[in-house]
Structure formats: C-alpha cells, structure tokens
Amino acid sequence: MTQSPSDPHLAFAVFRPRRGRIVAITFAVLVLAAFTLVAIVAPGAEWKPFDRALVIAFGLAIAWFLLRFAMIRAVPTRESLVVRNLLTSRTLEWSEIVSVEFAGADPWVSLDLADTDELAVMAIQRADGPRARKEAARLAALVTALGEAGDR
Incomplete structure (x- = not known):
C-alpha cells in the first residue's frame, strides 16, 4: 500500500537508498x-x-x-522535487514530470520529463528490493497528485 500524498509526514519524506x-x-x-x-x-x-x-x-x-x-537523495515538497544524484542536483517542478519509470533491469527510477528528457533518480535503487518498489509507487503518486504534465 502506498502512502497518500495528502499525508505530509509520509508522502513528503526524503527518498534515500538504504543498502547503497x-x-x-x-x-x-x-x-x-x-x-x-x-x-x-x-x-x-x-x-x-x-x-x-x-x-x-x-x-x-x-x-x-x-x-x-551516500548523500544521494530526492527531496519532495509541495512545489518541487529536488534530485541529488552522484555529481549533479536538479530541481523539478511537479508539472515538468510526465511519468515515473522503474521497469526491467534498471538500477534506479527514472523520470520522463515534459521536455522529452529523462532523469535518473538514484535515490530509489532496485537493490533495496520491495522497499524500492514502494518508494517508486510513492513518487508516482506524488507526480499524479501534484503534477500537471500528465494531463496535457
């Protein structure tokens, strides 16, 4: 069961890998x-x-x-998602995110963006097993609830 974006304590928790x-x-x-x-x-x-x-x-x-x-993370707020990967950081408004992908053998989640770009979210890693799938679902729920790009 995924957390509802309406529950700020759970929905807006920072995404971090555990094992990595x-x-x-x-x-x-x-x-x-x-x-x-x-x-x-x-x-x-x-x-x-x-x-x-x-x-x-x-x-x-x-x-x-x-x-x-060890410091990679993704920080969701009501306005945006700040993705800090290994060497770069990027702030995205929710409306810029079209979808969340976590399929196949990808090592981490990737975001499809409205400008046709793709961004890896290394904070949600397949190595974390079922926890990673729950975190990917939580991120997808946030994108659905707060984003506008999917409605275009």
Missing part, C-alpha cells in the same frame, strides 16, 4: 583507515612525508567519492 548508503559509508571509512595505515606503517625509508601525505590524500579522494554516493 550503508555500503558506501562503510567502505569510505575502511578505505580511509587502510590508506592512512599504509601511509603510516609503510616499510622503507624511501617514503618521504610528502609521499605519505599523497597516499592519505588519495584515500581521502576515494572516501569523498563514496560519501557522495
């Missing part, structure tokens, strides 16, 4: 710890402080990327 977020945060911590450990205890006198700092910096870069993945 947990994996990304866990690996960010592990990568940073591993690279720091290697930089500190690396054998050999050939490693200068600058070399060690570069190894830690590389670990930080990987951890940053993983944390970006």
